[in-house]
Amino acid sequence: MSAHRILRHRDIPNIASLETYRANGGFEGFRKAVAGMQPGDVLNEVKLSGLRGRGGAGFPAGVKWSFLPNNLWPHYVVANADESEPGTFKDREILESNPFQFLEGLMIASYAVQAHDSYVYLRGEFWQIAKLLDGKIAELEQAGLLGEKLFGTEYSLRLHTHLGAGAYICGEETALLESIEGFRGQPRLRPPFPAVYGLFGKPTVINNVETLANVPGIIANGSAWFREQGTEKSPGVKVFSLSGCVNKPGNYELPLGTTFRELIFNYGGGLPEGRNIKAIMPAGASSSLITADDRALDTPMDYESVAAIGSTLGSASVIVLDDSVNIAWMVNKTVEFFKHESCGKCTPCREGTYWMSHITERIVKGEAGKEDIDLLNSVARNMQGKCLCALGEFSTMAVVTGIEQFRADFEKLQRS
Amino acid sequence: MNQLLQKYPQEIQAVLARYPADRKRSAVMPLLHLAQQEPGYITKQAMLEIAEILEMPVTDIDSIVGFYTLFHEQAEGRYHVQVCTDLPCALRGADEFLRQLCENIGVKVGETTPDGMVTIEEVKCLAGCHRAPMFQVQGDGDISYHENQTVESAAALIQDLRNRKEAA
Incomplete structure (x- = not known):
């Protein structure tokens, strides 16, 4: 396997130190951008790379950056480090073990849109990571890589961390902005979109940690280098978080387009002895369920191919379910999560997750009848398309696809 | 003032x-x-x-x-031991881990040890799914992660937290 591009600490153990990071080409991309490139050229290189958002939506990063209007100032860049999706633990590893590559990506993004103050929004549980980043930012200021008149130019940049306090919803970008502004983390009605009306009412780019960690390589080595890996429409490598019923759960950096089978059986060591794979959740608790037949297992994990089999790649948090898992139990677990994390702002999500949790609890306790399965399905379907943000929509995915593909699991638990 | x-x-x-x-x-x-x-x-x-x-x-x-769940509105244990029982952790035995841990400590989920030192809580995803059973400890102005836990290792850690009384 070739050297890691994102999880570089696995090849270069001490890369979290500034000296080691710089000795391995660190901040060459940032220097090249600020000292030798126009902001528009940086933006264009990222556009050419085809880098897509690694937080879940898969939207092209360069295109997102280009939406910021040039007649409204200041601009802001916010890094989304609110990683909270059950099954996702990739950003945490990047932040803990390769923090400068992430920070450099944020700095290059800031230069590309000419932001002078950028923020890192971390989930509250990443308390120690926030302290670590504060220390790294201070080191960069001392080294003259952050601050005024960088590399002898007129460009100045400051970075700030902002610690959340335990709310999944703050990973939704407009809720995240509300949280930085000192409000409860509840999503905003859109439009206007953050590109025009974002942080403090100003044009704002919000990117996931892993997305930003891809940027230094693109600027230092060019977009063609980035495209050497992955597929035409989903270029580059991706950090796949593998969890659930596998022998070797963990993060695996692989080219987009690697098949589920390769990830689960070659890298993840397969399933425990005597167990068979039953289903896959490729995007954490928010996934539409995939029945793990041969066709599914041989599907390449890129945005288009996973969509083609009725699910989404999302943040590539692959949860494996084996034949000992009852799907109704799994659905109850995901619904419980979303009920707890619903922000309460819109009625379909607040009430829908509450009722879905009541019904699934009845089902797993063996107190439900056949009519309850239909009721659950009906509640979920009635929420779809009606919630203010994606969280509400996500809460219905496992429910609807679980009943569709594994109805017998629900019926098995029916009261007699 | x-x-x-x-x-x-x-x-x-x-x-x-x-x-x-x-x-x-x-x-x-x-x-x-x-x-x-x-x-x-x-x-x-x-x-x-x-x-x-x-x-x-x-x-x-x-x-x-x-x-926000990390802000507490009333005095509870000096340390919050927060165990994740979301789907990926549950697939690695987190529910049973929490049940046995509570039994071992002698408190129920949401309760505090009689010395007022440790509150056991069930929480949502902490981004440690691959190293479950896992939990975080919140207290003394810090949050630390504890992963790949067994009931024995967790009980020993909780005992250690309870022994910190003098240091308070």
């Missing part, structure tokens, strides 16, 4: 400097984290003081404290 301002003058200035001058309210979460460090929860007095520093209504602060 604003005790918070007296106690943490430099920290508060540093926090305020991160945000635009006319957006002071952005500092509310950092200041709540600061206020919670010592008592382990947000006192009514602290809310009033933050309201004064940031020139915002105290009811807004109360609503923020209520919204």
Whole structure:
């Protein structure tokens, strides 16, 4: 396997130190951008790379950056480090073990849109990571890589961390902005979109940690280098978080387009002895369920191919379910999560997750009848398309696809 | 007299400097984290003081404290041991781990040990799915992760936390 591009600490153990990071080409991309490139050229290189958002939506990063209007100032860049999706633990590893590559990506993004103050929004549980980043930012200021008149130019940049306090919803970008502004983390009605009306009412780019960690390589080595890996429409490598019923759960950096089978059986060591794979959740608790037949297992994990089999790649948090898992139990677990994390702002999500949790609890306790399965399905379907943000929509995915593909699991638990 | 301002003058200035001058309210979460460090929860007095520093209504602060799960509204254990039982952790035995741990410690989920040192809680995803069973410990102005746990290792750690009484 070739050297890691994102999880570089696995090849270069001490890369979290500034000296080691710089000795391995660190901040060459940032220097090249600020000292030798126009902001528009940086933006264009990222556009050419085809880098897509690694937080879940898969939207092209360069295109997102280009939406910021040039007649409204200041601009802001916010890094989304609110990683909270059950099954996702990739950003945490990047932040803990390769923090400068992430920070450099944020700095290059800031230069590309000419932001002078950028923020890192971390989930509250990443308390120690926030302290670590504060220390790294201070080191960069001392080294003259952050601050005024960088590399002898007129460009100045400051970075700030902002610690959340335990709310999944703050990973939704407009809720995240509300949280930085000192409000409860509840999503905003859109439009206007953050590109025009974002942080403090100003044009704002919000990117996931892993997305930003891809940027230094693109600027230092060019977009063609980035495209050497992955597929035409989903270029580059991706950090796949593998969890659930596998022998070797963990993060695996692989080219987009690697098949589920390769990830689960070659890298993840397969399933425990005597167990068979039953289903896959490729995007954490928010996934539409995939029945793990041969066709599914041989599907390449890129945005288009996973969509083609009725699910989404999302943040590539692959949860494996084996034949000992009852799907109704799994659905109850995901619904419980979303009920707890619903922000309460819109009625379909607040009430829908509450009722879905009541019904699934009845089902797993063996107190439900056949009519309850239909009721659950009906509640979920009635929420779809009606919630203010994606969280509400996500809460219905496992429910609807679980009943569709594994109805017998629900019926098995029916009261007699 | 604003005790918070007296106690943490430099920290508060540093926090305020991160945000635009006319957006002071952005500092509310950092200041709540600061206020919670010592008592382990947000006192009514602290809310009033933050309201004064940031020139915002105290009811807004109360609503923020209520919204975010890491802010506590009342005194509980000095340490919150928070076990994740979400789907990926549950697939690695987190539910059974929590049940046995509670049995071992002799408290139920949500309860505090009789010495007031440790509250056991069930929480949502902590981004440690591959190393379940796992939990975090919140207390003394810090949050630490503990992964790949067994009931024995967790019980020993909790005993260690309870022994820290003298250091308080």
